[in-house]
Amino acid sequence: MARASTTPRPRLGVVKLASCDGCQLMLLNLEDELLAIADRIDIVEFPEATTHRSSGPYDVVLVEGAVSTPEQLEQIHEVRREAKLLVTIGACATAGGIQAMRNWRDHDAFRAAVYAHPEYIESLATAQPVADYVKVDAELRGCPINAGQLLELVTALLTGRRPDLPDEAVCAACKRAGRVCVMVSQGIPCLGPVTMTGCGALCPGFDRGCYGCFGPRESANVDSLSRGFVHMGRTPSEAGRLFAGFTGYAEPFRGLITELGGVPGTTPVPRATAAPEGAAGHAAPTPAGSPAQAGGQR
Ligand code: SF4
Numbered sequence: 327m328a329r330a331s332t333t334p335r336p337r338l339g340v341v342k343l344a345s346c347d348g349c350q351l352m353l354l355n356l357e358d359e360l361l362a363i364a365d366r367i368d369i370v371e372f373p374e375a376t377t378h379r380s381s382g383p384y385d386v387v388l389v390e391g392a393v394s395t396p397e398q399l400e401q402i403h404e405v406r407r408e409a410k411l412l413v414t415i416g417a418c419a420t421a422g423g424i425q426a427m428r429n430w431r432d433h434d435a436f437r438a439a440v441y442a443h444p445e446y447i448e449s450l451a452t453a454q455p456v457a458d459y460v461k462v463d464a465e466l467r468g469c470p471i472n473a474g475q476l477l478e479l480v481t482a483l484l485t486g487r488r489p490d491l492p493d494e495a496v497c498a499a500c501k502r503a504g505r506v507c508v509m510v511s512q513g514i515p516c517l518g519p520v521t522m523t524g525c526g527a528l529c530p531g532f533d534r535g536c537y538g539c540f541g542p543r544e545s546a547n548v549d550s551l552s553r554g555f556v557h558m559g560r561t562p563s564e565a566g567r568l569f570a571g572f573t574g575y576a577e578p579f580r581g582l583i584t585e586l587g588g589v590p591g592t593t594p595v596p597r598a599t600a601a602p603e604g605a606a607g608h609a610a611p612t613p614a615g616s617p618a619q620a621g622g623q624r
């Protein structure tokens with residue numbers, strides 16, 4: 327008769343900060359795969375799936391969401407103390423997400439504009455990625471994350487091997503998929519050259535430019551790409567705004583947005599009045615017959 331294992335099963339926790347729960351839903355959507363490994367792990371905390379609460383300890387904890395309130399700031403330090411491995415999942419946790427757009431602007435003015443009683447809202451002046459406060463052992467990008475990458479990461483961590491995750495630009499996945507480049511063929515701005523893949527170049531497959539939801543690749547040459555957007559007919563601040571999406575607060579997108587003037591909450595300067603804008607080195611004349619002039623827009 328087989329003897330029951332006395333080895334304790336790894337404890338997995340999922341913790342939510344400021345987020346929409348979409349990345350947790352990706353985990354829930356893995357129900358068949360989760361069932362396959364359910365007898366090998368204990369999921370002790372998962373707010374999207376159960377009202378049961380655990381404060382740890384965790385062998386692995388997945389953290390969704392940005393640090394946006396004083397309570398979440400305390401929570402993330404507590405989670406870090408309780409976790410052997412802390413993994414951030416999604417654009418909110420890894421880059422600050424949409425919430426971080428407020429970081430460029432007056433937090434109190436935003437709060438007063440959105441809430442009838444802003445005095446009841448306790449939030450930090452900025453929404454920050456988790457790594458700004460505590461050590462992060464691994465991260466999964468995307469808004470939302472890729473379910474296959476999540477499964478690969480969880481199984482790798484629980485079996486003690488290195489996860490096999492892609493480290494290339496969206497362009498590489500786009501070319502492998504045999505897609506026609508929307509930037510070349512239609513003049514649609516695309517952040518594929520500077521964005522980490524993981525989605526299989528989803529947006530170009532639907533005739534849309536990538537807007538960077540998986541965040542910047544290491545050593546991404548955003549200066550060159552922004553100059554390309556200007557060359558295609560965008561003003562410098564319009565080019566900067568193209569980087570100001572879900573991961574706009576992550577460097578080097580953040581620095582470029584600030585430099586070019588595409589800060590969220592402001593109106594990019596249109597071409598007719600673009601000349602005085604202080605973005606030397608990024609402005610370039612629009613060539614006759616450029617894709618932008620031909621009407622390519624995003
Ligand atoms: S990264 Fe996107 S899907 Fe995930 S929690 Fe944030 S907003 Fe939601």
Ligand code: SF4
Pocket residue numbers: 496497498500501505506507508509510516517518519527530535536
């Ligand atoms: S469409 Fe975008 S991701 Fe695809 S090759 Fe062109 S620039 Fe790269």
Ligand code: SF4
Pocket residue numbers: 469496521522523525526527528529530535536537538539540541
């Ligand atoms: S193509 Fe870009 S914006 Fe679209 S899902 Fe992939 S990383 Fe996100």
